[in-house]
Amino acid sequence: xxxxxxxxxxxxxxxxxxxxxxxxxxxxxxxxxxxxxxxxxxxxxxxxxxxxxxxxxxxxxxxxxxxxxxxxxxxxxxxxxxxxxxxxxxxxxxxxxxxxxxxxxxxxxxxxxxxxxxxxxxxxxxxxxxxxxxxxxxxxxxxxxxxxxxxxxxxxxxxxxxxxxxxxxxxxxxxxxxxxxxxxxxxxxxxxxxxxxxxxxxxxxxxxxxxxxxxxxxxxxxxxxxxxxxxxxxxxxxxxxxxxxxxxxxxxxxxxxxxxxxxxxxxxxxxxxxxxxxxxxxxxxxx
Amino acid sequence: xxxxxxxxxxxxxxxxxxxxxxxxxxxxxxxxxxxxxxxxxxxxxxxxxxxxxxxxxxxxxxxxxxxxxxxxxxxxxxxxxxxxxxxxxxxxxxxxxxxxxxxxxxxxxxxxxxxxxxxxxxxxxxxxxxxxxxxxxxxxxxxxxxxxxxxxxxxxxxxxxxxxxxxxxxxxxxxxxxxxxxxxxxxxxxxxxxxxxxxxxxxxxxxxxxxxxxxxxxxxxxxxxxxxxxxxxxxxxxxxxxxxxxxxxxxxxxxxxxxxxxxxxxxxxxxxxxxxx
Numbered sequence: 001x002x003x004x005x006x007x008x009x010x011x012x013x014x015x016x017x018x019x020x021x022x023x024x025x026x027x028x029x030x031x032x033x034x035x036x037x038x039x040x041x042x043x044x045x046x047x048x049x050x051x052x053x054x055x056x057x058x059x060x061x062x063x064x065x066x067x068x069x070x071x072x073x074x075x076x077x078x079x080x081x082x083x084x085x086x087x088x089x090x091x092x093x094x095x096x097x098x099x100x101x102x103x104x105x106x107x108x109x110x111x112x113x114x115x116x117x118x119x120x121x122x123x124x125x126x127x128x129x130x131x132x133x134x135x136x137x138x139x140x141x142x143x144x145x146x147x148x149x150x151x152x153x154x155x156x157x158x159x160x161x162x163x164x165x166x167x168x169x170x171x172x173x174x175x176x177x178x179x180x181x182x183x184x185x186x187x188x189x190x191x192x193x194x195x196x197x198x199x200x201x202x203x204x205x206x207x208x209x210x211x212x213x214x215x216x217x218x219x220x221x222x223x224x225x226x227x228x229x230x231x232x233x234x235x236x237x238x239x240x241x242x243x244x245x246x247x248x249x250x251x252x253x254x255x256x257x258x259x260x261x262x263x264x265x266x267x268x269x270x271x272x273x274x275x276x277x278x279x280x281x282x283x284x285x286x287x
Numbered sequence: 288x289x290x291x292x293x294x295x296x297x298x299x300x301x302x303x304x305x306x307x308x309x310x311x312x313x314x315x316x317x318x319x320x321x322x323x324x325x326x327x328x329x330x331x332x333x334x335x336x337x338x339x340x341x342x343x344x345x346x347x348x349x350x351x352x353x354x355x356x357x358x359x360x361x362x363x364x365x366x367x368x369x370x371x372x373x374x375x376x377x378x379x380x381x382x383x384x385x386x387x388x389x390x391x392x393x394x395x396x397x398x399x400x401x402x403x404x405x406x407x408x409x410x411x412x413x414x415x416x417x418x419x420x421x422x423x424x425x426x427x428x429x430x431x432x433x434x435x436x437x438x439x440x441x442x443x444x445x446x447x448x449x450x451x452x453x454x455x456x457x458x459x460x461x462x463x464x465x466x467x468x469x470x471x472x473x474x475x476x477x478x479x480x481x482x483x484x485x486x487x488x489x490x491x492x493x494x495x496x497x498x499x500x501x502x503x504x505x506x507x508x509x510x511x512x513x514x515x516x517x518x519x520x521x522x523x524x525x526x527x528x529x530x531x532x533x534x535x536x537x538x539x540x541x542x543x544x545x546x547x548x549x550x551x552x553x554x555x556x557x558x559x560x561x562x563x564x
Contacts, residue, residue: 091457176326247530272534
C-alpha cells in the first residue's frame with residue numbers, strides 16, 4: 001500500500017469572497033516509502049497548499065488524503081496520527097524555535113507523543129546527531145545559536161518525531177553552498193537509515209537534480225511527474241510555467257540549437273562535460 | 288568621480304560575539320556600479336551591509352556615505368535616504384494592510400508631497416511587476432510577491448544606493464529573474480548603485496565586481512571573470528563556482544581550448560561550440 005495517496009484534492013481559499021482562489025485543483029498524487037521526491041513549481045502554483053494537507057493543517061475543499069489507506073480527516077484521532085507520522089519543516093523553521101533550551105525544543109514533539117523519558121532522550125540525541133548539531137548546544141537558548149545551527153535544531157525537532165514522511169519546504173534557502181550540500185547529504189542519509197519518504201519542495205534546480213523523482217506543479221495541478229532526466233527533457237514546458245532548467249541542461253540546449261549532437265537527457269555538469277568531450281573525439285577522428 | 292561609499296579599515300564585534308564579525312575591511316564603491324558580495328554564512332556579509340546605512344556603526348574605522356560619516360547622528364536621515372536596504376525575509380519588512388500603503392510608508396514618513404508619493408508608489412510597483420496587486424492585502428501574497436513589494440517600498444524612497452541582503456533566497460526562478468532584472472535595470476538605466484549580497488553564483492556573475500568575504504575580511508575582490516575561475520580558492524571559502532565555469536574548467540582540464548571566464552550560459556555555449564569547430 002502507498003504511504004500517501006491523494007485523490008481528487010481541491011483546495012479553495014477565501015471561498016465566497018472576491019479573493020476566492022482555487023490553489024489546488026482535482027489533484028492525484030501517490031508517494032511511496034523510500035526515495036526522495038522533489039516538488040517544484042512557480043510561486044503560487046499550489047505547492048505549499050498541497051503539503052499543508054499532508055499533515056492535516058489544511059482540510060480539503062474536496063477530495064481525500066489517505067495515509068496507509070486511511071483518510072487522515074476521518075476523525076480527530078486520525079488527524080493527530082497524521083501530525084505524528086508526517087513531519088513538515090516549513091520555510092525558515094528557525095523562526096519557529098520557542099523553548100528555553102535547544103534540548104527542550106527538539107524534545108517538544110516526542111514529549112507530545114507521550115514517550116518515556118529515555119526514549120525521548122534517545123530521539124533527541126539521534127536527531128541532533130543526524131543534522132550535525134553538537135550536544136554542547138543542548139543547554140543553550142535557541143536564540144543564542146547561529147542561523148545555520150537554528151535551522152539544524154528546527155529540523156532535528158521534526159526528525160525526533162521519527163516521521164515516515166518528511167516534508168521540507170526550501171530547507172536550504174539562505175545557506176551557503178557548502179552548508180546546502182552538507183544538509184542535503186544529511187537528509188539523504190537520514191532517509192536511507194529510516195526507510196522513510198522525503199518530499200523536498202524547492203525552486204533550486206541544483207537540488208532538484210539530486211532527487212529520485214520530480215513532481216512539477218502549475219496552477220494547482222501536476223503537469224510533469226517523472227525522473228529528473230525525463231522532466232528536464234521538457235525544457236520548453238518548464239520555461240512556459242516560469243521554471244528553468246538546471247544550468248547544465250540549459251547549456252546543452254543552447255549547444256543543440258547550434259547543431260551539436262547532444263542528447264536531451266543531459267542535466268549535470270559531469271554528464272555534459274563527458275558528452276562534449278566525446279563529440280570532440282568524433283570531430284578529431286579522420287573522416 | 289568620488290566613491291558613493293568609502294569604507295576605511297572598519298571592524299565590528301557584536302555585543303555577544305567572541306570574535307570580530309568585521310576585521311579590517313576597506314573598500315570604495317563607485318556610483319552606478321553593481322557589486323555582488325559573496326561569502327559563507329558567518330563570513331561578515333550581512334554585517335558589512337548593515338554598515339552601509341548606519342544600522343550598525345563600526346567599532347573602529349569609518350564609513351562615509353556620499354562623504355557623510357555614519358557615526359555622526361546628524362547624518363542619519365540623509366544617509367538612510369541615500370542608501371535603501373532590502374532584507375531576506377519580506378514578512379519582517381511589510382507593515383501595512385494594503386500593498387500600496389506599504390510602499391508609500393517610507394516617503395510618507397519623509398514628508399514627500401502626496402502627488403509625488405502617488406507617482407513614486409505607482410512607478411515603484413510597476414518596476415517590480417506588482418502594480419496590478421496595489422490594492423491587495425500583503426498577507427495574501429506569496430513570498431515572492433511580498434519580497435517584490437518590499438523592494439518597491441525601498442525604491443519609493445528614491446535611493447542612490449540599493450543594498451539587498453539575499454533578496455532572492457526565497458523566490459522561485461521567475462521571481463528571481465524578475466528581481467534580478469529589476470535590480471540590473473535600476474543600476475544600468477537609472478544609475479542606482481547596487482550592492483547585492485547573495486549565495487547564488489549566477490547572480491554574482493552578472494555584477495561588475497565580486498567581493499568574497501571570509502572571517503570578517505575581504506578575501507577576493509575583482510571582476511566576476513577573474514574571480515570565478517579560481518575554483519579551488521572559492522571551494523576553500525565554502526563557495527562554489529557557477530555551472531558554466533565548472534563545465535569550462537572541466538573541458539580545459541581535458542585539453543579543450545575554451546576560456547574559463549565565459550560566465551553566462553550563452554557565452555559558455557558559444558565558446559564550446561567554437562572550440563568544437
